[in-house]
Amino acid sequence: MTQTYAIGIDIGGTNTDMGLVRDDGTIVARKNLPTNAYTELSPYIRDIMAAVETLMKENKVESIEGIGIGAPNGNFYTGCVDNAPNLTIKGVLNFEKEIHRYMNVPVALSNDANAAAFGEMVYGGAKGMKHFIMFTLGTGVGSGIVVDGMLVHGSTGGAGELGHAILIPDGRQCSCGRKGCLETYTSARGIVQTFCEMRQEYGYKEMREGWIGNDMKDKDITSKMIGDAANAGDPVALATYERTGHLLGIAMANAVTFSAPEALFLMGGPTKVGEPLMRPLRDSFKKHLLNIFEGSCEIRMSELKANEVAILGAAALLKMK
Amino acid sequence: MTQTYAIGIDIGGTNTDMGLVRDDGTIVARKNLPTNAYTELSPYIRDIMAAVETLMKENKVESIEGIGIGAPNGNFYTGCVDNAPNLTIKGVLNFEKEIHRYMNVPVALSNDANAAAFGEMVYGGAKGMKHFIMFTLGTGVGSGIVVDGMLVHGSTGGAGELGHAILIPDGRQCSCGRKGCLETYTSARGIVQTFCEMRQEYGYKEMREGWIGNDMKDKDITSKMIGDAANAGDPVALATYERTGHLLGIAMANAVTFSAPEALFLMGGPTKVGEPLMRPLRDSFKKHLLNIFEGSCEIRMSELKANEVAILGAAALLKMK
Numbered sequence: 194m195t196q197t198y199a200i201g202i203d204i205g206g207t208n209t210d211m212g213l214v215r216d217d218g219t220i221v222a223r224k225n226l227p228t229n230a231y232t233e234l235s236p237y238i239r240d241i242m243a244a245v246e247t248l249m250k251e252n253k254v255e256s257i258e259g260i261g262i263g264a265p266n267g268n269f270y271t272g273c274v275d276n277a278p279n280l281t282i283k284g285v286l287n288f289e290k291e292i293h294r295y296m297n298v299p300v301a302l303s304n305d306a307n308a309a310a311f312g313e314m315v316y317g318g319a320k321g322m323k324h325f326i327m328f329t330l331g332t333g334v335g336s337g338i339v340v341d342g343m344l345v346h347g348s349t350g351g352a353g354e355l356g357h358a359i360l361i362p363d364g365r366q367c368s369c370g371r372k373g374c375l376e377t378y379t380s381a382r383g384i385v386q387t388f389c390e391m392r393q394e395y396g397y398k399e400m401r402e403g404w405i406g407n408d409m410k411d412k413d414i415t416s417k418m419i420g421d422a423a424n425a426g427d428p429v430a431l432a433t434y435e436r437t438g439h440l441l442g443i444a445m446a447n448a449v450t451f452s453a454p455e456a457l458f459l460m461g462g463p464t465k466v467g468e469p470l471m472r473p474l475r476d477s478f479k480k481h482l483l484n485i486f487e488g489s490c491e492i493r494m495s496e497l498k499a500n501e502v503a504i505l506g507a508a509a510l511l512k513m514k
Numbered sequence: 515m516t517q518t519y520a521i522g523i524d525i526g527g528t529n530t531d532m533g534l535v536r537d538d539g540t541i542v543a544r545k546n547l548p549t550n551a552y553t554e555l556s557p558y559i560r561d562i563m564a565a566v567e568t569l570m571k572e573n574k575v576e577s578i579e580g581i582g583i584g585a586p587n588g589n590f591y592t593g594c595v596d597n598a599p600n601l602t603i604k605g606v607l608n609f610e611k612e613i614h615r616y617m618n619v620p621v622a623l624s625n626d627a628n629a630a631a632f633g634e635m636v637y638g639g640a641k642g643m644k645h646f647i648m649f650t651l652g653t654g655v656g657s658g659i660v661v662d663g664m665l666v667h668g669s670t671g672g673a674g675e676l677g678h679a680i681l682i683p684d685g686r687q688c689s690c691g692r693k694g695c696l697e698t699y700t701s702a703r704g705i706v707q708t709f710c711e712m713r714q715e716y717g718y719k720e721m722r723e724g725w726i727g728n729d730m731k732d733k734d735i736t737s738k739m740i741g742d743a744a745n746a747g748d749p750v751a752l753a754t755y756e757r758t759g760h761l762l763g764i765a766m767a768n769a770v771t772f773s774a775p776e777a778l779f780l781m782g783g784p785t786k787v788g789e790p791l792m793r794p795l796r797d798s799f800k801k802h803l804l805n806i807f808e809g810s811c812e813i814r815m816s817e818l819k820a821n822e823v824a825i826l827g828a829a830a831l832l833k834m835k
Contacts, residue, residue: 266806324669338772340661340668347661347774348645349810354771357804359764361683369804443680450675451659451772453668483678483690485587489670 198254200245201508203305204228204264206279209241212504213248213257218316220501222252229281234291237282242295259299261510262288263308263503268350269513272302301510305329305503307344307353309495310337311513312506313458318496324454327495328355328445330461333368334376334383340452344513356380360444378440381416381463388419388433395429405430420466434469441470442477449486460495460502519575521566522829524626525549525585527600530562533825534569534578539637541825543573550602555612558603563616580620582831583609584629584824589671590834593623622831626650626824628665628674630816631658632834633827634779639817645775648816649676649766651782654689655697655704661773665834677701681765699761702737702784709740709754716750726751741787755790762791763798770807781816781823 196215203210209228212220224244231237249257265277272289274280289300303311310327313319319327323342329335334356338345345352356376357369364373365386377383389411400406403425405418423430445457457478464470471492478492497505517536524531530549533541545565552558570578586598593610595601610621624632631648634640640648644663650656655677659666666673677697678690685694686707698704710732721727724746726739744751766778778799785791792813799813818826 322669324673340666341664343662345661345773348643348776349774349807351806352645352772352774354804354806358768358771359802362681362761362764371802371804440683443683447679447768448772450679451673451769452666453670453673455669481680481692483675483692485672485675486670489672 197258199258199508199511200248200260201504201506202241202260202262203308203503203507204262204267204274204280206265206281210504211241211244211248212508213252213254214505214508218505220504222248223504224248232281232283234282234286234288238288238291238295242292245296257298259301259511259514260292260296261308261507262300262302263305263507263510264288264302265304267302267304267307269301269303269307269344269346269510270350272300274302299511299514301514303344303346303510304335304353305506306335307337307346308506308510309335309460309497309502310339310353310458310506311344312497312502312509313495314339314342315509315512316497316505317502318493319456319458322455324452325456325458326355326448326452326454327458327460328441330379330381330459330463332381334380336448338452339454355444355448358444358447360440375440375444379437379444379463384416384419384433384437384463385411385414387436388414388429391432391436392429395432397429401426403427416463420463420469423466423469431469434466435473438470438473438475439477442474442479443481445474445478445492446481446483449490450483453486454490456490457492458495459492460497460499464494518579519577520579520829520832521569521581522825522827523562523581523583524629524824524828525583525588525595525601527586527602531825532562532565532569533829534573534575535826535829539826541822543569544825545569553602553604555603555607555609559609559612559616563613566617578619580622580832580835581613581617582629582828583621583623584626584828584831585609585623586625588623588625588628590622590624590628590665590667590831591671593621595623620832620835622835624665624667624831624834625656625674626827627656628658628667629827629831630656630781630818630823631660631674631779631827632665632830633818633823634816635660635663636830636833637818637826638823639814640777640779643776645773646777646779647676647769647773647775648779648781649762651700651702651780651784653702655701657769659773660775676765676769679765679768681761696761696765700758700765700784705737705740705754705758705784706732706735708757709735709750712753712757713750716753718750722747724748737784741784741790744787744790752790755787756794759791759794759796760798763795763800764802766795766799766813767802767804770811771804774807775811777811778813779816780813781818781820785815
């Protein structure tokens with residue numbers, strides 16, 4: 194039986210990761226480029242396509258099903274990246290058109306959270322599911338929503354921005370200019386802010402190894418440190434995840450009222466802490482879930498590897514075409 | 515050219531309204547039954563089907579495309595009404611099966627808000643739209659969500675319950691048992707509660723004709739009275755709609771982060787007040803809308819007549835089959 198292959202490209206502000214993906218979800222080989230070395234689209238695409246050709250040649254792959262791309266502000270309908278603030282290449286960038294100058298294959302492009310969601314469906318824990326939502330926790334909070342087996346892109350292509358649903362009206366200032374977005378509480382930065390507020394308010398009554406304590410400066414604290422401290426029993430870190438899980442549980446219960454998914458998936462650095470976040474999250478989700486959805490929806494961790502999900506998700510987008 | 519016809523049935527706790535609907539959205543003739551006179555499904559369906567036959571005979575219609583039903587807790591996937599609290603006929607009611615004992619035509623069933631949304635798409639202001647959301651304000655707050663031209667029913671059939679998305683964590687007690695649901699602030703009851711709280715807090719400094727004042731007992735106040743008072747310049751009534759519009763605007767902006775709709779539609783008694791609600795609603799929506807959606811989505815009133823929307827919506831559900 195002949196194997197089929199696709200290219201998955203994950204575009205970040207710093208790096209561009211490319212992978213040759215076999216139909217069974219194996220990343221056969223990878224290449225990367227420094228995204229921030231480019232200020233123009235043409236040379237960037239020229240170098241991407243050179244890498245694609247090399248990937249194919251080195252692995253004796255003669256044809257590919259297409260090129261899938263996960264990118265900030267990626268628009269599925271237009272094949273463009275629209276004014277992504279964290280890219281050094283500015284403006285509305287027509288990736289599809291530019292790629293077609295080199296290779297006439299299908300190009301599918303969406304934002305990174307959408308790609309992660311679709312990757313979970315094609316290669317991960319959401320196989321066979323028709324309705325689910327992926328929440329990606331990182332510097333920000335992203336989401337990808339699948340309804341009836343298709344990603345929801347909406348009328349603009351920009352649907353699925355649950356990190357910017359307002360959870361606490363007039364709450365914390367968000368980088369988007371508004372207040373109280375989910376992201377301000379449950380992103381890595383949000384978790385650090387909660388921790389800093391909490392140790393200010395409650396402080397430490399005793400100190401043990403592995404705890405953060407009051408000596409560390411706010412600006413030096415990372416969400417990874419808070420996660421490690423929570424697993425060492427740090428009471429302020431544990432209280433931080435209690436609050437984070439509580440709030441994320443409300444947001445996830447709210448998402449269920451929209452599309453009644455079978456599962457809500459979680460991925461990203463801040464989720465790696467495990468039970469200190471997951472226990473209060475599950476409790477809050479259960480408490481805040483509307484009764485008609487009881488037992489119909491569970492919270493699950495992404496089953497894709499952290500260093501593969503972006504490339505697999507990008508490649509998976511081709512199945513939407 | 516031959517006209518085609520369908521039957522639309524709107525099942526409420528008190529009344530069952532039936533209409534013979536022509537393909538162009540004209541309700542040719544109507545019948546009704548007292549829902550609360552029944553405690554068993556069989557005689558209820560027998561009488562419904564007798565009325566359907568009469569409707570067809572009296573209007574010389576020999577065949578229909580099907581029977582569409584909007585009902586509380588109506589499940590599109592199963593064709594059943596699942597334990598609707600406000601119906602006198604209890605349990606899981608298999609409407610589709612029972613109807614097929616009389617007539618072998620397609621039966622499509624969903625809840626009333628979903629039916630209203632789909633009716634708007636087939637016969638009303640959402641014609642040609644692929645992505646929109648209907649909010650129905652009444653005793654409660656319902657919603658129907660259309661993505662890619664299809665109603666979102668989700669994995670359970672119960673999707674689209676935005677009235678029970680939590681807007682204010684730990685806010686007002688909701689009839690669903692949880693706290694802070696949108697419905698507790700923007701339903702008719704929620705508006706009355708806001709008014710009663712506000713006149714308690716601020717009172718009236720002067721009194722003019724058409725205003726409600728402090729003499730009226732809380733339990734005698736209706737949202738219709740508050741609407742009339744607002745249009746007569748009653749400052750407490752106006753402040754009530756300021757707050758209601760403010761909160762509904764946040765909820766609507768949040769809904770946009772989900773599905774990036776072209777429009778958000780509003781219908782129901784509490785919306786009839788007009789500008790006292792709509793002005794603060796539009797202001798709040800604009801203020802709380804994530805910048806990437808600016809200009810892509812507007813708030814509109816339903817274009818269907820209040821006394822026709824339920825029957826037209828029910829008939830429209832057949833287009834989902």
